[in-house]
Amino acid sequence: MINNASKAAQEELKRKGYKLTGPRIAIINYLAESQEHPDMQQIFAGIRAEYPGIGMATVYRTLGLLLELDILRAITVNKNQLLYELKKPDDHHHHLVCTGCSQIIEFGSCSFKHISSEIETVTRYSIEDHTLEAYGLCPQCQGDFQVERG
Amino acid sequence: MINNASKAAQEELKRKGYKLTGPRIAIINYLAESQEHPDMQQIFAGIRAEYPGIGMATVYRTLGLLLELDILRAITVNKNQLLYELKKPDDHHHHLVCTGCSQIIEFGSCSFKHISSEIETVTRYSIEDHTLEAYGLCPQCQGDFQVERG
DNA sequence: GTCTAATTGAGAAATATTTTCATTAAAGTT
DNA sequence: AACTTTAATGAAAATATTTCTCAATTAGAC
Numbered sequence: 001m002i003n004n005a006s007k008a009a010q011e012e013l014k015r016k017g018y019k020l021t022g023p024r025i026a027i028i029n030y031l032a033e034s035q036e037h038p039d040m041q042q043i044f045a046g047i048r049a050e051y052p053g054i055g056m057a058t059v060y061r062t063l064g065l066l067l068e069l070d071i072l073r074a075i076t077v078n079k080n081q082l083l084y085e086l087k088k089p090d091d092h093h094h095h096l097v098c099t100g101c102s103q104i105i106e107f108g109s110c111s112f113k114h115i116s117s118e119i120e121t122v123t124r125y126s127i128e129d130h131t132l133e134a135y136g137l138c139p140q141c142q143g144d145f146q147v148e149r150g
Numbered sequence: 151m152i153n154n155a156s157k158a159a160q161e162e163l164k165r166k167g168y169k170l171t172g173p174r175i176a177i178i179n180y181l182a183e184s185q186e187h188p189d190m191q192q193i194f195a196g197i198r199a200e201y202p203g204i205g206m207a208t209v210y211r212t213l214g215l216l217l218e219l220d221i222l223r224a225i226t227v228n229k230n231q232l233l234y235e236l237k238k239p240d241d242h243h244h245h246l247v248c249t250g251c252s253q254i255i256e257f258g259s260c261s262f263k264h265i266s267s268e269i270e271t272v273t274r275y276s277i278e279d280h281t282l283e284a285y286g287l288c289p290q291c292q293g294d295f296q297v298e299r300g
Numbered sequence: 301g302t303c304t305a306a307t308t309g310a311g312a313a314a315t316a317t318t319t320t321c322a323t324t325a326a327a328g329t330t
Numbered sequence: 331a332a333c334t335t336t337a338a339t340g341a342a343a344a345t346a347t348t349t350c351t352c353a354a355t356t357a358g359a360c
Binding site for chain 1: 307308309
Binding site: 098 | 262
């Protein structure tokens with residue numbers, strides 16, 4: 001029960017009638033602890049460190065299940081690499097990706113609620129969730145760029 | 151020179167010193183004409199219809215190149231399927247995905263510029279591009295859901 | 301502790317993507 | 331318009347990724 005996000009995910013699994021197994025807990029904990037946005041490679045390697053015997057198929061199956069149950073979110077950033085993050089009640093799932101160094105930071109956006117209701121009014125959809133990926137140069141890379149050009 | 155987006159993409163290739171070949175033109179035209187957001191499968195099948203001899207490797211290579219040159223955008227919607235869309239100067243690259251029927255519509259958002267400058271102020275990043283995926287029920291599926299529940 | 305059905309791991313199978321390399325064709329030069 | 335150079339292509343092989351199969355294991359209910 002590493003943290004809140006882990007706890008919530010585990011409870012959701014139980015609630016929906018799935019068994020809380022060792023591998024699943026290890027995977028959820030890894031995702032819940034992860035500060036970056038890991039891809040499959042990293043997830044598999046990271047979990048193996050904690051749970052060496054785990055099979056690759058189990059990781060795929062579990063990620064699929066968590067996506068299915070809306071506990072996990074997949075995002076695409078830059079080219080075509082899929083990154084994962086556990087949904088947390090309090091996170092902002094807004095990503096700012098530096099086109100220079102590829103670093104990803106999360107940011108909150110007070111105004112999104114505004115956009116959201118605007119969208120609902122115009123389209124008549126009922127918005128449940130969203131992700132926003134913005135691309136640009138981080139302050140550091142803006143500086144580097146200046147220097148490069150002399 | 152199917153349309154503006156196609157023209158712009160072709161010019162960009164030339165400008166960067168790449169050859170404007172038959173396969174590339176076919177791929178760009180397919181993407182430029184495409185109203186939905188096709189995945190690899192659809193792209194490959196669609197282009198074969200126009201250009202039967204084309205090899206799969208060429209499609210992969212060309213999509214990679216277009217992504218590299220920032221002419222093409224890859225988005226993830228729902229689970230883990232990668233969709234592509236040609237960047238157009240006037241498009242909104244905001245996607246509204248129905249969690250009921252999976253239909254994807256695009257919408258404009260007048261307020262995004264506002265969020266964008268807010269982000270720049272707070273984070274000191276310089277924003278160049280973004281994508282926004284919102285999830286919810288379309289009006290039709292909201293109705294179906296009501297009916298289902300009686 | 302026993303029982304039952306879901307879950308797992310290993311490896312096979314199926315898919316998807318990338319690489320290699322001989323051939324082709326684009327675009328510049330004459 | 332032919333000639334040249336070099337990037338780009340298609341086919342097949344090589345890799346990588348994801349899913350499937352199935353016997354063995356284990357969570358959770360009793």
